[in-house]
Amino acid sequence: AGGIVDLSMLEFCIREDLDYNATRAMCVLKPLKVVITNYPEDQELTLQLPRHPKRDEGVRELPFAREIYIDASDYEENPPKGYRRLMPGTEVRLRGSYVIRADEAIRDEEGNIVELRCSYDPDTLGKNPEGRKVKGVIHWVPAADSVECEVRLYDRLFKTANPDKNEEGETSESFLDNINPDSLVVLKGCRAEPSLLQAQVGDSFQFEREGYFCVDSVDSKPDALVFNRTVTLRDSWGKA
Secondary structure, three states, X not given: OOOXXXXXXXXXXXXXXXXXXXXXXXXXXOEEEEEEOOOOOOOOEEEEEEOOOOOOOXXXXXXXXXXXXXXXXXXXXOOOOOOOOEOOOOEEEEOOOOEEEEEEEEEOOOOOXXXXXXXXXXOOOOOOOOOOOOOOEEOOEEOOOOEEEEEEEEOOOEOOOOOOEOOOOOEOOOHHHHEOOOOEEXXXXXXXXHHHHHOOOOXXXXXXXXXXXXXXXXXXXXXXEEEEEEEOOOOOOOOO
16 A cells, blocks of 8 residues: 556556557648649659558558648757758658658748758659668658647656655655646647548557557547547656
8 A cells, every 4th residue: 555656667568558559640740841842733642551560450541742741840950969850951751651852941030940842752662762871760741631630748647756755855745746737738730641530539549750649539529630649659758
């Protein structure tokens, strides 16, 4: 009685289960529009991506066109050391698709980046480019065919493993003092791949590079999807 079980143990078991059972999908949480300038405006290619990398669950169809969304965090003009995503003049692979290069960033009046102009290598679908290595892989969704949704990022409710003690290890006056202010972050205007239009309550997904998610059982509607994060892809709690 009175013992405390490390939440990481529970989360480890959840990840093990969902890694095997959750369908894969892509959802861009903070969309940044990308225009692929050398891709024909009137052309659309239907790609087929596996619903699961280890189980035979068939494929999901994903349209590729001139305009797509990537996550805003996947482009940096002054990246930290070890950054392997888009930078000015560098290349990355779009998951299940082509290699693209960042050519130009378009800014608004306040100087915020609102659009990227990129070019693609048409010879890189399903194969590596000749004579150069592309290390980074990022997720994406088509601009025209993606689905707007709300994503709720649930995290640990308390800032410390023991709610009765603060971050210095001292006994708190109330466990309410240790509530994590970021235990719920709500993101609106996210963009999901079109296959998620079929998502039902009870379905679980791995949003590639983002975490494991489920359909909200109360607020999600066919024309207004809401996804809740069950657990992150990795245990990053307390790690900078």
